[in-house]
Amino acid sequence: MNEEISADNPYSRLVALKKLGVVQNFDTIRQFSVAVVGLGGIGSVAAEMLVRCGIGKLVLFDYDTVELANMNRLFYKPEQRGKTKVQAAKETLEAINPDVVVHGYHFDITLVRSYDHFVQVLKTGSLDDSSAVHLVLSCVDNYNARSTINMVCNELRLTWFESGVSEDALSGHIQFMIPGVFACYSCVPPLLVASGVDESTLKREGVCAASLPTTMGIIAGLLVQNSLKYLLGFGQVSNYIGYNAWTDYFSTMTVKPNDSCPDSNCLHWQKVYQMEQLKKQSSEECDETVHSNVEAPIVHEDNEWSIQVVDDGFENGEQSSHVMEDKQKVAEEEQVGESYNDVLSQESLETQQLVKQLRSMR
Secondary structure, rough: OOOOOOOOOHHHHHOOOOOOOOOOOHHHHHHEEEEOOOOOOOOHHHHHHHHHOOOOEEEEEEEEEEHHHHHHHHOOOHOOOOHHHHHHHHHHHHHHHOEEEEEEEOOOOOOHHHHHHHHHHHHHOOOOOOOOOEEEEEEEOHHHHHHHHHHHHHHHOOOEEEEEEEEOOOOOOOEEEOEEOOOOOOOOOHHHHHOOOOOOHOOOOOOOOOHHHHHHHHHHHEEEHHHHHHHHHOOOOOOOEEEEEOOOEEEEOOOOOOOEEEEEEEHHHHHHHHHHHHHHHHHHHHHHHHHHHHOOOOOOOOOOOOOOOOOOOOOOOOOOOHHHHHHHHHHHHHHHHHHHHHHHHHHHHHHHHHHHHHOOOO
């Protein structure tokens, strides 16, 4: 990534983050591979943002095709109608930034026959090479797809972000998932699922889910912003951010894992993380013990200068002439100090009297 500041360098404004001290090495973004699952209103915009930031590789998943009904969203164009979303996205993203490697997979990840294929791609980054995916962005719109992503990421211990927008298009959220560290999608399932309600029965006849490019753009921005913070190591990555467009209210929280999670892999990584934390704590305590056992220098509490008293080499009752001279000098300085303080006190009284006279003249 060229750090030259010029009008012909597409990364000029990005490497400026390094020069301003925001990011230590922005060019490391070229080393990362990110998977985007779902190329709808959030996923397509998130993919474009990552490409414009110069991400090394994008791995795209979607089973749908582009329709004119998608034109209310950002990214897609009318002439792409009929193409698979993966094909349309790949063409657009490679045109925006040819430096980014883009792999696209057109299949439904929720199908049983697709599961192993999905696992293999996430494990290796693509079927053409062996570089692993560093982060997964879930931009799907249904429970089954989210559950599939959750199962695979728990199996492979992959870090991922879940995201979504409500049916009325006026609220949305992102959630950061690290297996064993934060709650997975099965730890705290949606209320509908926990209540045993079939998601498909909630569809109202003749009414489809609404979508606003503004709400989806906001959620996509929050998603990629936190992805960059995680990958490049700056700022603080939020565990959960909720957005309500009615009042422009943002809520944040931290969701800890559930020790009764039905996902066995999640429970496994919880135990692994707890062991890692115990080892870390034990190591820190050992370091503190080692430091505390190091013999500290002698410090005497009877003086504020921490002077150490040592044997001067003379017998009791004997003192050198220079010590006696030093004591005499100290005594003389103390006497001078007292007389100087008397002068200051006298000047202070005179000043107070002068102030009183001035106040009486007002």
